[in-house]
Amino acid sequence: MTSPDLSRRSFLTVVGAAAGGILVPLGPAPSTGRGAVGFGGARPLVLAMHVHGSWSEGLGSWEAQFAQAAANGVDVLFMTDHDSRGTAHDYLTSLEGTAWVTRLSGSLARQDATPSGGSLRLLAESSTSGPASVTLAVQPKPCAFNRLRTSIAGHTLRHTFGDCSFSGGASYEVAVELSYHPQVGTRPAGTYRLVYRFGAAAPGRHKEGGGLVGVVDAPAPTSGSTVTLSPVADVKAIWPGMLAIDNCFYGLSFSAVSPGSGAVADVHVAGVRFTRSQSDPDSVIANQARVVTTYGPRHPGLAVRPSTEVSRNLPDLNPFGIPQFFSDYALDTPTNHDAFYRDLVADVHASGGVISWNHPFGYNVGPLLDPVTSTAKRRQVFAALRAVGGYGVDILEVGYSLRGQVDTAAHLALWDTFSRAGTFLTGNGTSDDHSGSAWTALRNGFLTGAWASSTADADLVRALAGGRVYAAHRGRWPGGQLDLLVDDRLRMGSVSVSSQSSRKLAIWAGRLPPDARVEVVAGPVDYAGAEDPGTSLVRTLLPTSFVGSTRTIWLATTTSRFYRVQVRDAAGQIVGISNPVWLLRSPPPTGIPPARRA
Numbered sequence: 227m228t229s230p231d232l233s234r235r236s237f238l239t240v241v242g243a244a245a246g247g248i249l250v251p252l253g254p255a256p257s258t259g260r261g262a263v264g265f266g267g268a269r270p271l272v273l274a275m276h277v278h279g280s281w282s283e284g285l286g287s288w289e290a291q292f293a294q295a296a297a298n299g300v301d302v303l304f305m306t307d308h309d310s311r312g313t314a315h316d317y318l319t320s321l322e323g324t325a326w327v328t329r330l331s332g333s334l335a336r337q338d339a340t341p342s343g344g345s346l347r348l349l350a351e352s353s354t355s356g357p358a359s360v361t362l363a364v365q366p367k368p369c370a371f372n373r374l375r376t377s378i379a380g381h382t383l384r385h386t387f388g389d390c391s392f393s394g395g396a397s398y399e400v401a402v403e404l405s406y407h408p409q410v411g412t413r414p415a416g417t418y419r420l421v422y423r424f425g426a427a428a429p430g431r432h433k434e435g436g437g438l439v440g441v442v443d444a445p446a447p448t449s450g451s452t453v454t455l456s457p458v459a460d461v462k463a464i465w466p467g468m469l470a471i472d473n474c475f476y477g478l479s480f481s482a483v484s485p486g487s488g489a490v491a492d493v494h495v496a497g498v499r500f501t502r503s504q505s506d507p508d509s510v511i512a513n514q515a516r517v518v519t520t521y522g523p524r525h526p527g528l529a530v531r532p533s534t535e536v537s538r539n540l541p542d543l544n545p546f547g548i549p550q551f552f553s554d555y556a557l558d559t560p561t562n563h564d565a566f567y568r569d570l571v572a573d574v575h576a577s578g579g580v581i582s583w584n585h586p587f588g589y590n591v592g593p594l595l596d597p598v599t600s601t602a603k604r605r606q607v608f609a610a611l612r613a614v615g616g617y618g619v620d621i622l623e624v625g626y627s628l629r630g631q632v633d634t635a636a637h638l639a640l641w642d643t644f645s646r647a648g649t650f651l652t653g654n655g656t657s658d659d660h661s662g663s664a665w666t667a668l669r670n671g672f673l674t675g676a677w678a679s680s681t682a683d684a685d686l687v688r689a690l691a692g693g694r695v696y697a698a699h700r701g702r703w704p705g706g707q708l709d710l711l712v713d714d715r716l717r718m719g720s721v722s723v724s725s726q727s728s729r730k731l732a733i734w735a736g737r738l739p740p741d742a743r744v745e746v747v748a749g750p751v752d753y754a755g756a757e758d759p760g761t762s763l764v765r766t767l768l769p770t771s772f773v774g775s776t777r778t779i780w781l782a783t784t785t786s787r788f789y790r791v792q793v794r795d796a797a798g799q800i801v802g803i804s805n806p807v808w809l810l811r812s813p814p815p816t817g818i819p820p821a822r823r824a
Contacts, residue, residue: 263775264709264734265717270675270696271301273686276535276544276584276623276656279517280405280474281307281510283375284660285417287405287472288517294665296525298700300673302681304531305514309552310538311376314505318364318373320344321498325365329479332358335487345388346495348398348482355486363479370477378404379471379513380504383455387447388496394489396482397425398447402457403477406662413467414438420464422455425491431464440464447493469520471504471513507552514550529681536570539563541583543570543619547687548579567617575618578683580690582621582654586611586640587630589658595631604636605757608643612755616649621690625655625672625697625803634800638792642749642759645788645806648814650721650822652690653805655697666701673700675707677718691821693719693805698793703801707736707775708791712807721808721822724783729809732778733791738769741796746779751786751808753815764789786810 263269274295279288288305295303318324322344330337338349339360352358364370385400392398400422409415416438426443433440442460447453461470482491504513514532522530532550536543539558545551558566574581586607595603616622622644624637641653655672657665665671675696678689689695694717698706710718711732735744749761764781771777781789787809793802808814808822 263707263736264677265711265732266677266679266709268677268679270677270707270709271681271686272299273302273304273674273676273695274300274657275304275546275582275654275674276306276658277303278307278535278658278660279305279662280377280472281312281514282474282660283308283311283371284662285406285474285476286660286662287407287474288514289410289469289472289521290406290408290662291659292521292525292528292530293408294662296528298665298673299705300528302529302531302686304533304544304546305517306533306535306544307514308537309534312505312510312534313507313552314376314502315538316373317376317500317502319500321346321495325369327363327365329361329363330359331361332356332484334358334360334484336490344497346480346493348480348491348493348495350396350482350484351488351490352484352486357483357485359481359483361479361481364477366477374478375474375476376502376505377471377510377513378402378457378461378473378475380502380509381457381475382501382503384452384499384501385455386452386496386498387449388494389449389492390447390494391490391492392425392446395425395485396489396491397423398491398493399423399481399483400455401477401479401481402475404457404461404473405476407468408662410467413465418465418473420457420460431460433464469517472517472520510552511550531683535584541567541617542585542589543567543581544584545574545579545581546621546690547683548574548577564614564617567614571618578687580620580652580687582623583611583616583619584623584656585626585629585658586622587632587636590630592628592631594628594633600632600636603630603632604640604643608640608757612644612647612649616644616651620652621654622651623656624653625670625674625699627669627671627699627799629658629670638800638803639759639761642747642761642788643757645808646749646751646759647755648751648753648816650693650808650819652693652695652719653697653803654690654695655699655803666704668701671699671701672697677709688821691819692717693822695719695805697803699799699801702795702799703737703739703742703793705737706793706802707734708793708802708804709734710789710791710804710807712809716807716824718807719805719822720824721810721814721818722824723810723813723818725811727782727784728780729783730778731781731789731807732776733767733772734776735769735772735791735793735802736775738772738775738793739795740769742769742801743767743794744769744772744777745792745794746789747792748781748787748789751788751810751814781809783809783811786812
């Protein structure tokens with residue numbers, strides 16, 4: 227049931243099956259067919275929990291991301307484009323204030339590339355028999371990254387010309403870099419590009435660059451004329467089998483092109499106006515529903531959940547198990563910031579979902595910090611998250627090889643410090659991929675395995691809330707699986723209170739490579755708010771000691787501790803991470819969450 231406070235608190239828009247049914251088929255409900263494994267009698271589901279497509283700032287299309295998910299055995303793909311990019315928040319409406327990069331090619335007798343406010347002058351004349359050009363391109367980062375990149379859906383450019391002169395077959399081009407798409411039929415794999423070429427003898431459309439470049443030919447512009455460029459219409463016409471809206475407006479450039487000596491292109495651009503008629507939440511939700519209904523039939527084993535990454539301001543959060551929504555950021559003020567996020571998380575819970583705190587060390591990648599600086603940063607992040615109670619989130623992204631300039635060990639140490647404090651967070655694996663290609667080669671290539679009985683939202687939420695999940699790097703441990711069972715009855719993620727001095731832990735490690743090792747990590751649970759995890763490695767197990775993927779050990783439980791396992795490959799990299807079990811001597815001060823009760 228949807229919270230009665232949704233409309234007046236954190237949610238701006240909630241659209242789903244319960245609100246008109248415009249969304250998507252949710253994919254197959256029960257997941258069966260690959261054999262019973264683990265301690266629950268069914269194989270784990272594989273979840274891709276943080277993935278971006280054409281409504282974000284990367285090159286990956288959703289067509290490419292769906293194909294990668296299916297190729298990598300994913301059962302559930304969560305579409306988590308940035309809400310702020312989907313709605314084009316604070317994006318360019320004209321060329322005024324744009325940062326530029328100038329590019330020259332060939333040998334030039336004359337040249338000019340001068341932006342002035344919202345106008346441009348481009349001049350190119352080759353000094354040889356070969357072609358030459360002058361280009362002004364929107365600066366890729368931070369300008370295009372933060373103020374241009376979103377889906378081309380509903381996107382037009384109203385282009386007004388000043389004085390222009392052309393001779394000798396010279397031309398003027400406006401180029402829009404689109405998204406990466408996989409090969410489909412005769413359509414090639416690659417990053418697509420749309421070029422508007424003014425100065426052609428006759429209007430028309432054709433393809434170049436092996437089919438990756440679509441060209442719209444138009445006559446030379448006249449002074450004072452206005453032309454409206456409509457990328458969606460032209461993509462549809464040039465590549466009729468492509469879902470046109472599934473393209474990012476990734477890059478934009480303006481060029482004067484001289485084919486040879488004596489050919490001159492002298493172009494004054496009086497102004498360009500950007501219009502985005504489908505960047506409101508309802509339109510984004512409807513367009514992403516079209517994405518799923520278009521690509522879903524190609525991948526019948528893949529269940530897809532359109533969602534959004536709450537990411538206009540920090541922290542970035544991903545909700546799961548509820549209909550797609552967009553937050554009302556008018557409520558996120560400097561004096562109300564913490565309350566805004568607490569209310570948002572509470573609304574997700576009231577609606578039956580769970581929510582993650584994304585990349586806790588920040589969204590940049592490297593370089594890797596030295597150990598002393600990394601430790602200081604980890605302690606700082608722990609203190610900051612603890613000060614706000616993590617806003618009540620359920621999940622912490624920990625499956626990263628390198629994120630926020632720290633490695634996997636630092637992410638695990640942060641998580642372990644919360645486990646020590648009796649804050650029961652589920653750790654998941656994530657890629658945060660924006661590329662749509664070669665998932666197995668990603669440095670941050672972790673997926674999440676969930677011991678859930680089906681892909682239904684309620685079953686996924688139950689597994690995520692209860693910590694019945696693990697993370698495995700898809701490229702470094704293909705098909706890896708982890709599960710824990712205490713005393714033949716307590717599942718991974720459970721919190722158990724007992725006076726027993728020793729307890730039995732069964733470990734399931736499926737598809738271990740022969741050169742891997744499984745490490746059992748233990749940490750104290752003292753609720754003291756210590757800034758370090760206090761963990762230690764208590765056992766190292768070799769694959770040969772597992773029988774049928776299972777190994778059982780005994781744990782000393784005379785003090786309250788948590789236990790988890792991690793898998794290292796031959797190179798020593800952590801490639802798999804279980805969630806913990808908490809084996810306590812007395813009840814925790816804040817009680818045991820219902821999803822984690824034995």
